[in-house]
Amino acid sequence: xxxxxxxxxxxxxxxxxxxxxxSGSSSNIGNNVVSWYQQLPGRAPKLLxxxxxxxxxxxxxxxxGSRSGTSATLGITGLQTGDEADYYCGTWDNSLTTYVFxxxxxxxxx
Amino acid sequence: xxxxxxxxxxxxxxxxSLKLVCAASGFxxxxxxxxxxxxxxxxxxxxxxxxxxxxxxxxxxxxxxxxFTTSRxxxxxxxxLQMSSxxxxxxxxxYCFCPRVGWGQGTPVIVSS
Numbered sequence: 001x002x003x004x005x006x007x008x009x010x011x012x013x014x015x016x017x018x019x020x021x022x023s024g025s026s027s028n029i030g031n032n033v034v035s036w037y038q039q040l041p042g043r044a045p046k047l048l049x050x051x052x053x054x055x056x057x058x059x060x061x062x063x064x065g066s067r068s069g070t071s072a073t074l075g076i077t078g079l080q081t082g083d084e085a086d087y088y089c090g091t092w093d094n095s096l097t098t099y100v101f102x103x104x105x106x107x108x109x110x
Numbered sequence: 111x112x113x114x115x116x117x118x119x120x121x122x123x124x125x126x127s128l129k130l131v132c133a134a135s136g137f138x139x140x141x142x143x144x145x146x147x148x149x150x151x152x153x154x155x156x157x158x159x160x161x162x163x164x165x166x167x168x169x170x171x172x173x174x175x176x177x178f179t180t181s182r183x184x185x186x187x188x189x190x191l192q193m194s195s196x197x198x199x200x201x202x203x204x205y206c207f208c209p210r211v212g213w214g215q216g217t218p219v220i221v222s223s
Contacts, residue, residue: 002154035209037155044205045155047212088155090209097169099145099209106112106217 003028003072004089004102011108020105021090028100032091034072036065040084041102048087049074081109111161112136114206119217126196132189132206132214137156140184142211146191147201149216158204159191196221 005023012018022034036049047056049065053070065077072089089102118130124171130146158171159180168180177195181208182188189206201221 044203045149045213046217047209050210083175086154090155092155098171099147099160101155101157104154
């Protein structure tokens with residue numbers, strides 16, 4: 001059972017915006033930076049956001065990340081069918097001394 | 111362009127061993143902690159191990175402690191995962207991973223008799 005909680009799924013129409021939350025604690029998100037990963041069906045995960053709010057080179061500015069307290073958020077604007085994927089947050093947990101991933105969120109474009 | 115390329119996966123019997131290799135390029139490999147992550151079919155990613163820049167610190171998930179070890183060669187921009195006493199539940203795609211750089215394409219490990 002993951003220590004980072006995400007909603008199982010979010011959905012919106014093409015062109016709309018979705019946000020994905022990642023809820024943790026002081027031992028992980030509260031004191032460490034967060035990364036966000038996209039996993040398209042049948043593909044390897046791909047890094048989108050690192051250090052909580054920095055986009056990897058080549059990632060469209062439709063993707064954004066933020067962190068506040070013990071939670072982090074991934075935003076996707078201008079939703080496209082190609083954005084349909086599973087999204088995971090991840091960070092280090094100081095108490096567990098492990099890297100932890102979120103439970104994962106499936107994004108559907110209606 | 112950042113690249114992480116894993117190799118060494120395959121089919122192995124329970125109790126067997128495998129050594130995975132990750133070849134890195136396009137970034138300053140020696141600057142970063144590096145990690146291994148695995149993903150079983152239909153499951154989310156599971157962190158396996160991390161190693162610091164000069165190999166003085168290593169962390170492992172409890173389920174692999176005593177069976178897996180990780181090392182690196184900064185001169186060759188390479189990361190290694192030595193797996194022994196493999197079990198059926200170690201079956202997964204194994205990825206080389208750095209949270210600030212990216213992921214490899216993965217190499218499959220199948221433990222089956």
